[in-house]
Structure formats: structure tokens, C-alpha cells
């Protein structure tokens with residue numbers, strides 16, 4: 494990192510280091526461990542019959558997996574995005590890029606987001622914060638997505654992180670109207686994602702009302718952005734104190750998946766998914782696909798594209814195994830597979846009027 498790189502790029506580099514280090518993981522769980530799928534000793538299926546192909550934002554994925562948006566704006570980010578893109582394209586899964594705010598403010602940083610040259614066919618999602626989208630307007634957001642040839646635009650919500658970040662945003666009004674205007678103007682699908690605090694039923698209904706059809710819950714239980722900012726803040730500062738207090742803030746991923754899927758949204762389950770078993774349990778709760786950020790970052794840092802390929806393969810093999818073991822030929826069958834929900838999750842869902850009616 495050179496000293497003449499923009500401050501926003503230095504912040505992004507910091508985020509990569511803190512998130513990859515594991516120092517900013519939620520202490521609370523995703524609650525996916527409370528999803529007990531019923532073993533079928535007679536699945537009457539062969540592994541070859543399992544069909545993981547999934548449609549998401551009109552694109553055909555070879556398996557229900559998304560590498561969710563992380564980075565852009567630095568030299569390391571450029572390498573990460575290219576390695577992730579090549580691996581995602583090779584396995585037919587989708588890739589999200591990190592916030593394009595650095596690129597909006599410093600157009601010369603576009604090369605750190607451009608992956609089409611190395612992965613022409615990758616299913617690619619652009620990324621802009623909802624607050625920035627409000628400030629820049631729909632046309633500018635669409636232009637940012639167009640310049641990197643994205644198949645869809647992710648609009649991220651990160652209220653928790655901004656409140657902890659020194660000089661972070663403090664005004665979160667008017668974001669539903671911003672999203673509605675973008676959805677109606679955009680020639681490509683708009684995905685709304687959280688970043689580690691989850692989406693509630695109320696948020697899901699507001700997004701449906703704004704015309705959104707696909708969300709990424711990014712619930713609590715994995716990388717915590719409140720925690721990332723708490724770790725970055727100076728010891729004893731107000732940001733460090735508040736960030737430590739709210740470290741685990743958010744709706745657990747399992748609860749958020751049920752809230753969004755039940756509302757009728759195509760749902761990417763992310764936030765703390767660490768294995769294919771986690772992905773399978775999230776699909777059983779109604780998700781269309783699982784999403785992972787930090788596990789893929791760690792793989793890339795450990796061994797570049799080859800290690801990312803291995804990590805993806807491990808996840809897909811586990812999803813395939815759980816499909817077979819539950820007698821599910823497809824992820825859609827897995828959504829209906831018999832299960833028991835542990836009482837902590839069942840009670841949480843019942844309290845939010847999300848209990849399963851069977």
C-alpha cells in the first residue's frame with residue numbers, strides 16, 4: 494500500500510486484513526445448527542442423479558452458491574477479484590464484487606473491479622451502498638454496474654457498520670424510495686443485501702413493495718461489520734466502546750432466511766455459512782442459494798485461485814451429500830425435506846410469527 498492511494502482504498506485494505514484475521518467474527522451463532530434434517534437410509538437415488546442447477550436473478554448457476562461481495566479499489570483487491578472470478582466461472586457459480594464506491598470516487602480504480610477479461614462468462618454482481626445510491630441517483634448506479642459488465646446490481650445495507658465507523662453515514666432515511674427508483678430504472682436485476690445484520694420480515698415486505706425480487710440476507714453469525722469497525726477503532730474510543738457493546742447485533746442468518754423466503758423473495762442465505770452443510774441447512778429453510786464471503790477470502794489468501802476452487806468444490810460436494818442423505822434430488826426437494834427445528838430456533842421463529850405450519 495503506497496501513501497498516495499486514496500483513504501478509501503486504505504480503509505478497504507484494513508477491512509480485508511481484519512475480516513480475514515478472524516478477529517471480527519460474531520460470537521453468537523447463525524442458528525443453522527438448530528436445523529436437524531432427517532436422515533433417509535433409503536434415498537432411492539444415485540449421486541449422479543442429484544441436480545444442483547439453480548436459477549438466480551434469471552441466471553443459471555451450476556450449484557446454489559454465491560461468493561458474496563467483498564472488495565475492490567486496491568492492488569490486492571484486483572488480484573482477489575480475478576482469482577475469485579476465475580474460480581467462480583470454472584464452477585458456474587456467481588461472484589459479487591465489493592462496494593464500487595472507491596471506483597465512483599476515483600474512476601482510475603475501475604481495473605480493480607474488471608474481471609470479464611479473465612472470466613468472460615462469470616455471473617457477476619456489482620455493488621453500491623444504499624446511502625451512496627441515494628446520493629448518486631439511479632442513472633449513476635446503473636452506469637457503475639454497466640462499466641464492469643455486471644449481470645445484477647447489489648445494493649448493500651450496512652447501518653450497523655456505519656454507526657460505529659468514525660465519519661460513517663448517519664442518515665438512513667429515504668432508502669426504500671431510492672431502491673424503488675433504481676429497480677424501475679435498471680435494465681438488470683437489483684439484489685438488496687445486508688452485510689452481517691440480517692433482513693427482517695418488515696424489511697422483506699418493504700423491499701417487495703419497492704419491486705425487489707431477490708435479497709441476500711447476510712445475517713448475524715459470521716463476519717460482523719460492527720466488530721470490524723470496533724477492532725479498527727482506537728482503544729477506548731467511543732466507536733470501540735459502542736462497537737464492542739453491539740458486537741453481536743443482528744438477526745441470526747437462519748431466522749432471516751425464513752423471514753425473507755416466507756415473504757416470497759428469492760433468498761441468498763449468507764452470514765456465517767462456513768460449510769456445505771450450512772448451505773444445505775439454509776436451503777432447507779427456504780433459501781435459493783447459499784453465500785460465502787470470508788471463507789473464500791481466506792482460501793484466496795492461502796492459495797489463490799487453486800485454493801478457492803478447492804473450497805468451492807468442498808462446499809458443493811457437501812451440499813450434494815446432504816441432498817442424497819435426505820432423499821432430495823434437487824435443492825427444491827431439499828426445501829421440503831423433513832426436519833426438526835431445535836427449540837431455540839423454533840421459539841425465535843414462533844415469536845416472529847414465522848413458525849412452520851406443517
Ligand SMILES: Cc1cc2nc3c(=O)[nH]c(=O)nc-3n(C[C@H](O)[C@H](O)[C@H](O)COP(=O)(O)O)c2cc1C
Nearest residue numbers: 512561562563591592649711715716764765786787
Ligand atoms: C473483507 C470483506 C469485505 C466486504 N465488503 C463488502 C462490500 O463492499 N459490500 C457488501 O455488500 N458486502 C461486503 N462484505 C460483506 C459480505 O458480502 C457478507 O455479507 C458478510 O461478510 C457475511 O458473510 P461471511 O460471514 O461469509 O463473511 C464484505 C465482507 C468481507 C469479509
